[in-house]
Amino acid sequence: MGQQHEPSGQRWRQQCRRGEFTGPTSGIAPSLVQCNLVVLPDTYAYDFLRFCQLNPKPCPLLAMSAKPGDPTLTTLGADIDIRTDLPRYRLWHDGVLTTEVSDIRDHWRDDLVSFALGCSFSFEEALLSAGLEIRNISENVNVPMYKTHQPCHPAGVFEGDLVVSMRPFTPRDAIRAIQICSRFPQVHGAPIHFGDPAALGILDLAKPDYGDPVTLKAGEVPVFWACGVTPQAALEQAQLPFAITHAPGHMLITDLNNATLAAI
Amino acid sequence: MGQQHEPSGQRWRQQCRRGEFTGPTSGIAPSLVQCNLVVLPDTYAYDFLRFCQLNPKPCPLLAMSAKPGDPTLTTLGADIDIRTDLPRYRLWHDGVLTTEVSDIRDHWRDDLVSFALGCSFSFEEALLSAGLEIRNISENVNVPMYKTHQPCHPAGVFEGDLVVSMRPFTPRDAIRAIQICSRFPQVHGAPIHFGDPAALGILDLAKPDYGDPVTLKAGEVPVFWACGVTPQAALEQAQLPFAITHAPGHMLITDLNNATLAAI
Numbered sequence: 001m002g003q004q005h006e007p008s009g010q011r012w013r014q015q016c017r018r019g020e021f022t023g024p025t026s027g028i029a030p031s032l033v034q035c036n037l038v039v040l041p042d043t044y045a046y047d048f049l050r051f052c053q054l055n056p057k058p059c060p061l062l063a064m065s066a067k068p069g070d071p072t073l074t075t076l077g078a079d080i081d082i083r084t085d086l087p088r089y090r091l092w093h094d095g096v097l098t099t100e101v102s103d104i105r106d107h108w109r110d111d112l113v114s115f116a117l118g119c120s121f122s123f124e125e126a127l128l129s130a131g132l133e134i135r136n137i138s139e140n141v142n143v144p145m146y147k148t149h150q151p152c153h154p155a156g157v158f159e160g161d162l163v164v165s166m167r168p169f170t171p172r173d174a175i176r177a178i179q180i181c182s183r184f185p186q187v188h189g190a191p192i193h194f195g196d197p198a199a200l201g202i203l204d205l206a207k208p209d210y211g212d213p214v215t216l217k218a219g220e221v222p223v224f225w226a227c228g229v230t231p232q233a234a235l236e237q238a239q240l241p242f243a244i245t246h247a248p249g250h251m252l253i254t255d256l257n258n259a260t261l262a263a264i
Numbered sequence: 265m266g267q268q269h270e271p272s273g274q275r276w277r278q279q280c281r282r283g284e285f286t287g288p289t290s291g292i293a294p295s296l297v298q299c300n301l302v303v304l305p306d307t308y309a310y311d312f313l314r315f316c317q318l319n320p321k322p323c324p325l326l327a328m329s330a331k332p333g334d335p336t337l338t339t340l341g342a343d344i345d346i347r348t349d350l351p352r353y354r355l356w357h358d359g360v361l362t363t364e365v366s367d368i369r370d371h372w373r374d375d376l377v378s379f380a381l382g383c384s385f386s387f388e389e390a391l392l393s394a395g396l397e398i399r400n401i402s403e404n405v406n407v408p409m410y411k412t413h414q415p416c417h418p419a420g421v422f423e424g425d426l427v428v429s430m431r432p433f434t435p436r437d438a439i440r441a442i443q444i445c446s447r448f449p450q451v452h453g454a455p456i457h458f459g460d461p462a463a464l465g466i467l468d469l470a471k472p473d474y475g476d477p478v479t480l481k482a483g484e485v486p487v488f489w490a491c492g493v494t495p496q497a498a499l500e501q502a503q504l505p506f507a508i509t510h511a512p513g514h515m516l517i518t519d520l521n522n523a524t525l526a527a528i
Contacts, residue, residue, distance in 0.1 A: 171458045178442045179454060190443060194435045195459065195485055221459055264528050 009077055009255040013085040022087045022102045024249035030125050033187075033258055034251035035062055035076065035116035036228040037086060038235065039104075039244035042068040045113040047156030051234060052115070054153035058162055058230030060118035060186045062254075069110035076254040082114045088250035095239030100247050107244065117228055118187035119251055120165060122258040126180050135168050135214040142249065143167065144208035145227050149201025152230065160234040163209070164192065164200065164224040168216045174223050181225070183262045193224040200224060210248070273341055273519040277349040286351045286366045288513040294389050297451075297522055298515035299326055299340065299380035300492040301350060302499065303368075303508035306332040309377040311420030315498060316379070318417035322426055322494030324382035324450045326518075333374035340518040346378045352514035359503030364511050371508065381492055382451035383515055384429060386522040390444050399432050399478040406513065407431065408472035409491050413465025416494065424498040427474070428456065428464065429491040432484040441487060447526045457488040464488060474512070 009032050015021035025034055040048055045068075052059040063073045071082045083105045091099050091107060101107075120143065124134055136143040143165045150162045169177055174194055182190045197205055205222060206213045210229055216222060235243055246252065273296050279285035289298055304312055309332075316323040327337045335346045347369045355363050355371060365371075384407065388398055400407040407429045414426045433441055438458055446454045461469055469486060470477045474493055480486060499507055510516065 171460075171463070172456070175442055175454055175456070175458070178439055179446050182443050182446070190439055192436070192439070194439070196435075196483070199435070199483060219460070219463060 009253045010079060012253045013077065013080065016087050016102075017081065017084040019102060025087065025251045025253055026121065026249055029253055030121070031257055031259075033062070033076070033254045033256040033261060034119045034121045035254060036119055036231070037082065037089075037244070037246040037252055038115040038117065038231055039082070039112050040115070040240065041109070041242060042111040042113050044157065044238075044240055047158055048115060050155035051152070051158040051231070052117070054155055055230070056185070057189055057192060057226035058152065058228065060188060061115060062118050062186060063116045065114045068113050071108065071114070073114060073116055076116060076252070076256060078255070080252070080254075082252070083108050086246050086250060086252050088247035090245045090247050092235065092240070092243040092245065094241060095236050104244055112244070116252055116254075117231065118261070119228055120188055120225065121251070122187040122261060123181045123184050125258050126184060127177055130176060130180055132169070132173050132177060136212070139214055141214065142211035144205070144213050145210035145229050146197070146200070146202045147209045147233070152234065157238040157240070158234045160230070160237045163227045163229040163233055165211075165227040166205065166208075166214075166222045166224050168214065168220040169223050170220055174221060177223060183264055185263055186261045188225050188227070191223045191225050195221050197222060273517045274343060276517045277341065277344065280351050280366075281345065281348040283366060289351065289515045289517055290385065290513055293517055294385070295521055295523075297326070297340070297518045297520040297525060298383045298385045299518060300383055300495070301346065301353075301508070301510040301516055302379040302381065302495055303346070303376050304379070304504065305373070305506060306375040306377050308421065308502070308504055311422055312379060314419035315416070315422040315495070316381070318419055319494065320449070321453055321456060321490035322416065322492065324452060325379060326382050326450060327380045329378045332377050335372065335378070337378060337380055340380060340516070340520060342519070344516075344518075346516070347372050350510050350514060350516050352511035354509045354511050356499065356504065356507040356509065358505060359500050368508055376508070380516060380518075381495065382525070383492055384452055384489065385515070386451040386525060387445045387448050389522050390448060391441055394440060394444055396433070396437050396441060400476070403478055405478060406475035408469070408477050409474035409493050410461070410464070410466045411473045411497070416498065421502040421504070422498045424494070424501045427491045427493040427497055428488040429475070430469065430472075430478075430486045430488050432478065432480045433487050434484055438485060438487050445489070447528055449527055450525045452489050452491070455487045455489050459485050461486060
């Protein structure tokens with residue numbers, strides 16, 4: 001009956017909505033844009049929006065609620081209900097992670113504002129399509145992420161140091177990766193550093209602050225990208241009375257193709 | 265009387281033609297495309313054209329003679345006479361440099377074919393415009409160039425190893441330089457390597473094979489570009505009975521703006 005087509009973002013979201021899919025979304029619908037989610041009381045929304053505007057590499061904002069309490073994000077998918085359509089969420093009280101749930105309808109409030117931020121899965125797909133090997137994918141682990149000593153631009157209650165993800169490449173492949181990722185400024189864009197980890201304040205690549213270590217082979221250099229964990233770290237530090245995020249690796253699957261984000 | 269305008273390529277070429285200008289062209293008319301020149305007997309033109317096609321990063325061909333013996337290159341400048349319009353030329357016999365002259369009318373033959381190749385001055389202007397420091401310019405020396413152990417794709421009598429130029433940058437500036445130079449594939453394009461010189465077969469950065477050494481500061485990495493000396497090295501190795509090139513640093517100044525070469 002012809003070629004198989006990749007299930008649409010809508011189909012995956014409906015599985016989440018029905019509680020049938022609660023797993024990590026890495027490798028699922030790889031051609032579709034996936035998003036980090038941050039949900040905050042309206043009173044903090046302006047500060048967070050400014051934090052994204054000031055720090056676009058770690059916080060590339062793709063969409064936000066049209067008004068407080070509105071659970072839709074129609075530019076990412078006509079039917080999106082942010083309360084049910086992710087596989088897993090984290091609830092935060094006073095900056096502390098309190099629980100993980102697969103549905104936030106019971107926790108929804110009329111003052112909540114949702115922010116959907118671009119995610120590295122989109123540029124990883126572009127790198128794989130170009131024939132590059134991505135070590136965390138080859139080794140089937142989470143990408144290693146590190147806190148740096150490089151402060152973000154603060155905005156109101158939000159501040160903190162940049163968090164980076166790291167992928168090893170030969171210099172030749174690193175140059176290619178820089179070219180490819182430069183086309184995708186809305187999903188972290190070009191790397192921010194390569195080579196010496198100490199220049200970012202990273203003491204030991206074998207001990208990431210988040211995710212898992214990966215092998216660095218002879219002749220390879222570590223290449224560092226601004227990471228979507230940065231806003232979560234700023235959120236923790238701000239100790240907001242209440243916030244909701246996606247659970248790590250359990251992203252919002254949208255209807256947008258990664259290719260639609262290419263700047264050039 | 266209004267703003268001063270940069271003298272046109274035509275004006276500089278006329279000064280060369282009258283023998284009034286015989287110096288190096290670095291820094292002259294920096295917004296205009298300058299070219300490496302290779303002039304060969306027709307019998308070798310097909311091989312050389314294939315060599316350029318197979319090795320576009322070191323040999324980015326911008327224009328060639330419409331027919332043997334024709335001294336014009338009208339796509340680069342309506343009035344160009346390749347026999348008089350460069351400040352300085354080199355004459356080669358059996359692969360050996362025999363003399364330098366400022367005019368090749370006495371050596372012109374009906375079977376000669378001219379090739380104009382893109383030059384690093386164009387991307388250096390783009391890097392300077394972006395606020396990057398170029399060490400060889402700051403230190404007022406020729407860019408350091410190195411023979412590598414990386415063979416070019418051979419074509420007929422033409423073969424040899426890639427020659428690279430090197431400019432030091434911090435990783436942050438190197439990433440920016442990769443982005444900027446990627447826009448200019450016709451003037452060597454993106455770097456081909458950064459970091460460890462030994463990976464290219466370069467033993468000592470302080471001892472370039474051509475040009476001058478430059479300072480490498482703490483926290484900087486050497487960044488390597490394919491270099492227009494590569495075809496000259498292949499030309500020497502081929503030991504052609506007769507050939508003419510520009511003298512190093514004494515380029516053809518065209519009427520094209522560097523910006524017209526930007527791919528994106």
